[in-house]
Amino acid sequence: MSDRHAATLYDFRDFDLMSKLEDEANDEGWVETEQLATALGFDDNRRPLGIRFAWMRRYGMLERDEQRGMWRLTEGGRRVLKAKLRAATSLEIEALEDEAFVDVMAKVGQRYRHGSPMIAHLLRREFLFGTAPR
Numbered sequence: 432m433s434d435r436h437a438a439t440l441y442d443f444r445d446f447d448l449m450s451k452l453e454d455e456a457n458d459e460g461w462v463e464t465e466q467l468a469t470a471l472g473f474d475d476n477r478r479p480l481g482i483r484f485a486w487m488r489r490y491g492m493l494e495r496d497e498q499r500g501m502w503r504l505t506e507g508g509r510r511v512l513k514a515k516l517r518a519a520t521s522l523e524i525e526a527l528e529d530e531a532f533v534d535v536m537a538k539v540g541q542r543y544r545h546g547s548p549m550i551a552h553l554l555r556r557e558f559l560f561g562t563a564p565r
Contacts, residue, residue, distance in 0.1 A: 436476065438483040441563045443471075445556050448483070449492060449508055461501040491549035507549045 438448075448471075455470050456462045464484070468477045484502055487493045492508040495501070504512070516524070527535070543551045 436474070436479065438471075438473075438479040440556055440560055443483070444560050445487060445492060445553055446511070448487070449504055449512055452493070452502060453504060453509075453512060456503060460503040461496060461499070462503065463499075463501050467502070490552040491547075492553070505549075507547065511550075511553065 451470060452462055452467060453460075455467050464477050464481060468480050471480065473480060484493055484495070488495055488502075491505055492511070493502050494505050496503075524535070539554060543554050546554075
């Protein structure tokens, strides 16, 4: 039995939850809350994960089949997972001088303001996760 009791933004990145959901999903992309909770190390209390997924649904990352109690990625959520940086691009970004990240952050801010609401939420939440006190 696990001791995991929380599924807040500071416990799991949205991207990591979405990736795990895709890994556990059936051929149609659906996964039961219980199956995913077990895969993530939760005990019998599924409520924290359900609350988190409800927020992710509200932001457009997930959809839910209420009758079957199952979740899957939205089309936008699938596009986010597929868009993961290629290794070469990631190495180029990591090689930038610290000062260059001011301009990178300006570009991120532009996408936040002018992009889709789902992407804006993911950007904001990634920043919050990455800057949380540890």
